[in-house]
Amino acid sequence: MMKFARLLICLILAAFVLAGCGKQPRKPQAMLDTPQHHVEVGLAKLDKGAPHQAQASFDTALELDPEYGPALAGKGIALAAIGDWDSARDYVDDGLGEAEGDGQELFANVAAIRAATWAARNGELSGEDLLDDSEDAWNEGMELVEDNRELDPAALNYYRGEACLQALNLDCSEAMFSRVISATPANPQYAERAEARWRAVQMIRRAALKTSVGVRIALTEQITRADMAALLVEELDIGRFYEKTAPAGSEYMDARTADPTATLEITDIANHPLRADIEAVTSYGVRGLQPFHGGLFKPDVPLSKAEGAMILEDIIVRASGDDSLATRYIGRESPFVDVRPDQPYFNAVMLVTTRGLLATNARQGRFDPLAPLSGAEAALAVSALKTELNAW
Template sequence: MWKRASIPAGILTIVFLAAFWLGGCGPKPRPPESALDTPEHHAFNGFKLLEKERIQDARREFELALQLDPKFSPAHRGMGLILGMNEEFKQAFRTMRLAKKYAKNKEEKAMAWVGNMRLYTMWKGEDWLEEVEDCFEEAKDLIPDLPEAYYYLGMAYKAAFKFGDAEKAFKKVLEIDKRLVGPADDQLKVVQKIERAMPGTEIGKHIAVLDRITRADVAALFIQELHLDRVYEKARPRTFDTSFKSPKEAFNRKVALIPRDISDHTLRTDIEAVLALDIQGLGIFPNGTFAPDKYITRANYAMMIADIIATIKHDPSLNSRYVGSPTPFLDVRNDVPYFNAVMLCTTWGGIMEAKDGVFNPMGYVPGADALLIIRKLKEELKIF
């Protein structure tokens, strides 16, 4: 009797794909073990797992589908996407060709073209956006109103910073009103936020499309988009340390101010610039690190923004204005360290928002939200 556990993960799929690439017939399909042990069911699960970024679990499901039917087009499409996510693009495109080859109907073939669209968007090689558009036309010729084709066209335009075109594509998904309506609506709101925020720099555009941003990203936004170093130079009185220091003491002090984990970071210059500004919540940790790749929460961001407001307004009382006040939020107590900052950011110009009394303090900050908050901050403080 065939035993699933006796075959190492990935081995059969590699054998199947290698056989197909070499023009052979591949191994003999295995018999199903239960009513739900079907290629369709495993592929369905695989795509659901991909949506949740559970890549290895998705791979297992696609492998099981291919064991049952080595010519099952959706499973090849799923495996192609996984190879692309692992940046194995040569194999990914070859696998996607198998998805087209074994397509049993127009929809499977169109979805294989959509798979190619996704691969080119991951790859971002020469003329990648033109390749995406060509694949889109192929899919549209097969099925004119395929929601997936328009959705991933929108995702490609978003990745290329063509936000107006992305908006049109996502609206088309809503107009078709079949699959992907929820995700398309979410992405439409994101690109509309980005358009409202109007990032003025290339790095701002790159950060705008991120689902969540890091401490290093925030440093770059504060320096590149908000120009906070120049703003603080005008807002803060200059101070001078005239005490004598030996060359060795001066050198040691300078070295001590550089966190050990940013020396090779691509955003080191922005991080060093922001550290000199002494922004609450965006400094060096007690262990001497900056943690540049740590994702920030909405509570973190509120503390940073509140500190910037108090500094530019020359009003230290803002740092404690709401201490002891009753909380209007369902998820923020008035005794947590970030309560005053959250209150300031949600009441002062509505720079940050709470929906139905929920602030979501531990939620991550998307790039579009971070930029829109900076845009509102610039307008309220008249920073131009």
């Protein structure tokens, strides 16, 4: 009996020793070395599209306080963005469980919506489940806001709107973004972003896109070469304009194609989800979307407005069968302060702007040729072009 008692005491002491040897919270090294600050840095990294760096910031916050709710929930967002949905859910749940006060609990509900949205983008969550999960988190967050009027629901509404957009529910997203915009006073951190997304929804509605692929591409802030290929194939049915027409003259071709002699097999799209659309546009020889030297298509390279104009120009020329359109504006003065008549995309810019396919900044007399071409701009242009071409 005495031996058993001594053994029990030893085990208890050993347990205390092991507990004392566990990793202890790190002491702050500077004034801004706080969990709150590192969470703010992590959120900024997420906004810049750097989830791995964001995760590192949240981990730094957890070194200082392993039970800090916003750091746990924030890490959940980063993990979801990286593609680890299972771990992401656990961290978001832990963040909600460790939340101290209504503010941190609201933060965790927003994190739940953001993490689920990333999971849907990565194909780990269906659109239907995303709508359900984000609605649950939104309802919980709104209950907090109704009970505590000092809480700002801007982030909750904005990210619920993003979740609805990801699930292609335009009515829901429009309503959420409208809440952010019309709030009094409006939160400047989210009001401008919500207005931009609200406008994108309106553009998508006007574009009357017929496929979910088209709608999803229209939601992107900057369209890629692969995205444009999909828009042209899925929404415009571009093949009907190219299969019966010959390419324009060599002078026109040499001025606008990435590699006019490229006949190599494309080597960088084998596992790309839009491979079929890319192969279609390259087989048609759509200028501006031809392979580069070495057989590379570079599907994820973003397009500028000038590049988009040249692609649209080629479609107009081929569909109309009028090669003179390729040089119609050469030698004329430019109405834009940022597009010179000697630039290779001058004629294309003039052709598409006179037809209203791409917008200009009329007040400043600018076209912004090097600005990113957004998915909404491209979708509207393709929709307008479809209407024009159907009349020919």
